[in-house]
Amino acid sequence: MKFLAITLIVHAPDPVTGVKKPTSERFREVIDNALLAEELGFDGFGVGERHERPFISSSPPVVLSHIAALTSRIRLFTAVTTLSLLDPVRAYEDYATLDHLSGGRLDLIIGKGNGTAQRELFQVTPEDQWDRNAESYELFRRIWREDRVTAAPRFRPGLTEAEVWPRPLQRPVRVWHGSATSEDSVDLAARYGDPLFSANVTHPIEPYAALVRHYRERWEHYGHDPARAVVGAGTAGFHTARTSQEAIAAYRPVFEANLAFQKQMGVEPVFLTLEDFVERSSALIGSPQQIIDKVRRYHEQFGHSVLHLQADAGGLTVAQHRASLERFQSDIAPVLRREIPDPPFPWAPVLGPDPQGEPPTPSLAPDPIPVSADR
Numbered sequence: 001m002k003f004l005a006i007t008l009i010v011h012a013p014d015p016v017t018g019v020k021k022p023t024s025e026r027f028r029e030v031i032d033n034a035l036l037a038e039e040l041g042f043d044g045f046g047v048g049e050r051h052e053r054p055f056i057s058s059s060p061p062v063v064l065s066h067i068a069a070l071t072s073r074i075r076l077f078t079a080v081t082t083l084s085l086l087d088p089v090r091a092y093e094d095y096a097t098l099d100h101l102s103g104g105r106l107d108l109i110i111g112k113g114n115g116t117a118q119r120e121l122f123q124v125t126p127e128d129q130w131d132r133n134a135e136s137y138e139l140f141r142r143i144w145r146e147d148r149v150t151a152a153p154r155f156r157p158g159l160t161e162a163e164v165w166p167r168p169l170q171r172p173v174r175v176w177h178g179s180a181t182s183e184d185s186v187d188l189a190a191r192y193g194d195p196l197f198s199a200n201v202t203h204p205i206e207p208y209a210a211l212v213r214h215y216r217e218r219w220e221h222y223g224h225d226p227a228r229a230v231v232g233a234g235t236a237g238f239h240t241a242r243t244s245q246e247a248i249a250a251y252r253p254v255f256e257a258n259l260a261f262q263k264q265m266g267v268e269p270v271f272l273t274l275e276d277f278v279e280r281s282s283a284l285i286g287s288p289q290q291i292i293d294k295v296r297r298y299h300e301q302f303g304h305s306v307l308h309l310q311a312d313a314g315g316l317t318v319a320q321h322r323a324s325l326e327r328f329q330s331d332i333a334p335v336l337r338r339e340i341p342d343p344p345f346p347w348a349p350v351l352g353p354d355p356q357g358e359p360p361t362p363s364l365a366p367d368p369i370p371v372s373a374d375r
Contacts, residue, residue, distance in 0.1 A: 001340035002347060003333055005037040005311035005325075006079045006234070008048035009057035015257035015315040023056060027063070033311045034067040036322065038074040040329045043347060044107065046077035046308065051085065052117035061094040068102035075105045075347065079308075080178035080197075082113030084133035085122040087156055088140040089164055096144070096168045104170045104349025109197050110137055111178030111185060128155075130184045137175070137188065144172050170350045176232060179211050186211050190218035195230035195343065198302065202236070203270055204280045209301040216303075230343045232306035233298065237283035239316060239324050240332065244286040248274065251285050254315035284309070288331035295336055305343045307336075 007030055013020040021029070034045045045067060047060040057063070064076045076098070083091065099106040112133040119125065124132060132155050139156075142149050143164050152158045177189035180199035189196045196215045200208045212231055219229045237254075241247040255274040262269045271277035277285075282298065284291045295307065309328070313321035 001333075001336045002043040002306045002342055003328075004044040004046050004077060004232075004306065004308040005033065005042050006046035006048070006077070006308045007033065007057075007311040008050060008055055008079070009063070010054055010312070011056040012054040015261060016253045026056065029312070030063065031067060031070065034074070035070060036325065037311060038071045040325055041333070042074060042329075043306075044075040044077050045071075045311065046079035046109070048079045049082050049113070050115065050118065051082070051113075051121055052115050061098050064106075065098050065101055068098065068105065075107055076102055077107045077176075078109055080109045080111035080113065082118070083110045083136035083140065084112040084129045085118065085124055086136060088136040089143065089156070089159075089162075091136070092140050092143045092164055093166075095173065096164075096166050099169045099173060100166060104351065106170065107174045107176065109176040109178045111180075114180075130182070131155075133185070134188055141172075141175070141192070144168055171352065172350065174345075174350060179208075179215070181207070181211075183211065183214055186215045187218050190215055190224070190229075191222050193219075193222070193224050193228075195232065197232040197306070198234065198304070200234045200236075200282045200298075200302075205282065205298065205301055208233070208282075212302050212304075228344050230306070230345070231302050231304040232308065233302050233304040234282065234308050235284050235310070236277070236281045237285060237314070238309045238328075239285050239320070240288055240291055240327050241324065242287065242327075244290055247286050248278065250316065250320055257315060288327060291328075291332050292335050295332075296339070299340055305341055 009026065009030055011020070011023065011026050030047070037045045047063050048055070048057045049060050050057050060078050060081070064078070068076060081091065095106060095108065110133070112129045119129065135153050135155055139149075139151055139153055142151065147167070148161045148163055149159050150161055174195070176195045176197045177185050178197050178199060179185045179189070180202075186196060196212065198208045198212055215231070216226065216229050220226055237251070239247050239251045241250060252274050255277060259269055259272070271281055277283055284294060286294075298304070309325075316324070
């Protein structure tokens with residue numbers, strides 16, 4: 001099993017202390033968390049994309065490029081790239097550039113995104129957002145693979161023998177499809193033989209497990225080898241300590257503050273008590289053994305081989321969060337790595353043929369472009 005640390009770069013007051021950090025300090029915190037993830041042995045670090053409050057993750061290529069310059073091993077993920085809002089030509093240019101700068105360490109998780117404010121900002125309607133997402137992905141995919149592209153899309157000007165530069169390093173970049181509520185994204189992933197990443201953060205397991213089952217059914221419908229279907233899954237929260245009592249006591253102020261915020265915003269909470277949240281949500285809160293057992297239960301439903309944890313402290317102190325991540329890597333990750341297989345593709349730059357129809361071919365990529373020694 002592989003493990004990611006992911007941030008949506010929420011820029012809001014700390015749910016427990018009420019202190020809101022300056023924007024530059026919040027970005028610095030994201031960079032520090034990425035460096036910590038690499039130091040502790042996480043396999044990937046993800047940055048979300050949102051275009052509305054309370055997020056400041058509107059430019060993941062820029063943030064990930066900075067992280068790429070300061071790291072050497074960890075793979076870099078988007079979580080998610082909102083292709084329903086973006087020009088796929090411009091998105092390709094950004095991510096092909098980032099792929100070179102990182103030495104081929106880029107993976108994309110795409111999705112339509114959500115939120116009324118960002119749809120209005122980009123003049124995307126609820127009715128056309130799924131069509132935009134599919135069209136943008138299909139055009140993005142072609143540009144990544146073809147030296148010249150001719151296309152007549154609905155939502156952007158047509159292309160005639162268009163060359164888009166730079167040409168990519170990874171051939172092709174691996175694209176995951178983020179899935180939260182709709183079968184549309186699941187079907188798109190299955191159709192193209194791409195891996196699926198279940199959001200798995202808001203509700204109990206049942207609706208997410210249903211989408212994963214649908215993905216596997218559609219995967220076979222499109223003629224792909226069932227053994228090569230890959231699923232990743234998110235978590236609604238994370239904190240581990242030596243005992244469950246310690247972990248729950250530390251997390252209770254975080255849960256209660258978040259619950260109060262939801263009620264203040266008029267959002268109907270799904271989980272009204274911390275005990276229910278720990279039991280029925282995907283949150284991993286408890287002793288190492290409790291967390292191992294819960295991941296096993298979810299794996300029975302999802303068959304997932306990649307798991308993401310929250311990269312941010314999210315109301316815990318920095319010391320608590322770091323100790324929790326260290327305990328995860330020392331006491332939890334080794335067990336899950338032994339018991340749950342990795343995805344059926346190398347966790348490495350893809351410099352071979354299109355994986356559709358045959359496995360991606362890994363190769364050694366050049367080292368990331370170095371930064372100056374006096375950084």
